[in-house]
Amino acid sequence: MIFERKHIISTKDFSRDEIDLILDRAEELEPVARKGHLDLLKNKIIATLFFEPSTRTRLSFDTAVKRLGGSTIGFDTATSTSIAKGETLFDTIKIIESYADAIILRHPREGAARMASEISSVPIINAGDGAGHHPTQTLLDMYTIRKECTKGIGDLNVAIVGDLRYGRTVHSLVYALSLYGTKLSFVAPDQLKMPSNIINYLKRGGIEFFETSDLNKVLEDADVIYMTRIQKERFPDPSEYLKVAGSYRITTDMLAGVKDDMIIMHPLPRVDEIEPGVDSTKHAKYFQQSFYGVPVRMAVLSLVLNAEM
Amino acid sequence: MTTERELRVKPIVNGTVIDHISAGQALNVLKILGITSHTKSVVSVLMNVPSGHMGAKDVVKVEDRELDPEEVETIALISPKTTINIIRNYEVVEKFRVETPRSVVGLVRCGNPNCISNTNEPLESRFFVESEDPVRLRCSYCEFVLETELAEHLL
Numbered sequence: 001m002i003f004e005r006k007h008i009i010s011t012k013d014f015s016r017d018e019i020d021l022i023l024d025r026a027e028e029l030e031p032v033a034r035k036g037h038l039d040l041l042k043n044k045i046i047a048t049l050f051f052e053p054s055t056r057t058r059l060s061f062d063t064a065v066k067r068l069g070g071s072t073i074g075f076d077t078a079t080s081t082s083i084a085k086g087e088t089l090f091d092t093i094k095i096i097e098s099y100a101d102a103i104i105l106r107h108p109r110e111g112a113a114r115m116a117s118e119i120s121s122v123p124i125i126n127a128g129d130g131a132g133h134h135p136t137q138t139l140l141d142m143y144t145i146r147k148e149c150t151k152g153i154g155d156l157n158v159a160i161v162g163d164l165r166y167g168r169t170v171h172s173l174v175y176a177l178s179l180y181g182t183k184l185s186f187v188a189p190d191q192l193k194m195p196s197n198i199i200n201y202l203k204r205g206g207i208e209f210f211e212t213s214d215l216n217k218v219l220e221d222a223d224v225i226y227m228t229r230i231q232k233e234r235f236p237d238p239s240e241y242l243k244v245a246g247s248y249r250i251t252t253d254m255l256a257g258v259k260d261d262m263i264i265m266h267p268l269p270r271v272d273e274i275e276p277g278v279d280s281t282k283h284a285k286y287f288q289q290s291f292y293g294v295p296v297r298m299a300v301l302s303l304v305l306n307a308e309m
Numbered sequence: 310m311t312t313e314r315e316l317r318v319k320p321i322v323n324g325t326v327i328d329h330i331s332a333g334q335a336l337n338v339l340k341i342l343g344i345t346s347h348t349k350s351v352v353s354v355l356m357n358v359p360s361g362h363m364g365a366k367d368v369v370k371v372e373d374r375e376l377d378p379e380e381v382e383t384i385a386l387i388s389p390k391t392t393i394n395i396i397r398n399y400e401v402v403e404k405f406r407v408e409t410p411r412s413v414v415g416l417v418r419c420g421n422p423n424c425i426s427n428t429n430e431p432l433e434s435r436f437f438v439e440s441e442d443p444v445r446l447r448c449s450y451c452e453f454v455l456e457t458e459l460a461e462h463l464l
């Protein structure tokens with residue numbers, strides 16, 4: 001299969017075949033991501049334009065480029081650049097496309113990456129736009145599930161816990177998993193339940209899902225528990241937040257009745273959703289998940305730049 | 310159509326009769342056509358006219374004026390059942406129903422304040438039409454869905 005997608009903007013643009021292709025490529029590149037070097041991006045310059053700070057994501061992309069032998073240019077906040085003087089994103093893209101072979105863009109406005117992809121002659125990779133898409137996060141989540149679970153993605157029961165209403169990376173993950181027919185469980189307080197458009201989408205597609213506000217109800221059956229952070233500011237009443245925050249915390253005690261091969265994921269950073277004691281159990285995969293961002297981003301870069309393996 | 314006959318508005322010589330406007334949308338139609346107190350031509354506005362299959366409808370008659378395609382497209386967004394009658398020399402020379410376009414470019418402002426299209430970037434707003442009646446638009450940049458109070462988002 002030829003990878004025809006030049007830009008990486010939204011997970012929703014992808015078919016299951018395309019996701020599989022990226023994950024396959026990531027698997028090939030994983031040994032290099034761990035400790036190695038390739039020349040796939042030799043003589044390529046990749047621009048990382050971070051209009052809002054996200055050190056973790058930027059370092060992950062930076063590592064991916066360097067492991068593939070490319071070099072990076074860019075900035076990591078817009079304050080010190082001409083953008084602070086009112087330059088449009090449009091102009092920035094038109095200038096940088098003549099310097100770089102690909103542009104990794106993080107921008108506070110939703111739809112920024114889509115706009116950039118329409119005007120750029122070089123590939124745009126969306127590294128997050130506002131509350132919007134963050135496709136490489138979804139891809140690395142999918143890669144983690146594929147690598148760390150003993151069954152195929154379609155045979156799993158994935159429980160997603162926390163802020164399901166505003167967390168759009170969670171929405172992208174649900175979309176991607178739905179392409180595989182994965183069984184889904186959603187655990188959230190009433191205020192932060194999965195939005196109705198996503199619920200309707202799953203119903204239309206005949207995807208099996210279960211909703212609850214009680215984390216204990218999903219522990220036993222889950223193959224994956226995907227924890228997310230609940231933000232305090234989502235709750236008008238701080239005492240309501242405290243009630244909820246406490247009930248969505250994984251502790252070592254809770255692991256007594258879970259499946260032997262159940263894995264716990266978290267996009268990080270965590271606040272107190274996972275007790276530190278859990279880190280040393282075989283279930284904890286969140287640091288591994290974070291590492292998998294590197295081979296997945298290497299895969300994406302090599303595919304959009306048509307770098308032959 | 311007896312209701313048409315009952316209207317106390319005399320037939321126009323030349324111009325456009327915009328009929329079957331969703332009740333309550335006549336003033337928004339005037340806005341789309343740029344009709345203000347300064348407009349010189351004769352304009353008749355009928356609101357809440359009893360209508361067989363619509364219950365109630367609005368009608369706007371504009372003399373000496375034919376609509377351009379963009380105006381018709383915009384009317385379709387706020388009132389998808391509207392029919393346009395072009396009158397020349399008392400005769401209806403053309404009659405058609407407005408058609409909702411598949412995409413809407415540069416006509417509507419995105420309802421998401423954080424959308425890239427609501428900035429000073431040199432781009433036009435762009436929506437995919439997800440449903441025609443009622444009209445539901447999805448921003449092709451940020452995916453925000455606009456479905457109520459479309460008239461308030463007209464550019």
Ligand SMILES: [Zn+2]
Pocket residue numbers: 111419420421424425426448449450451452453
């Ligand atoms: Zn928008």
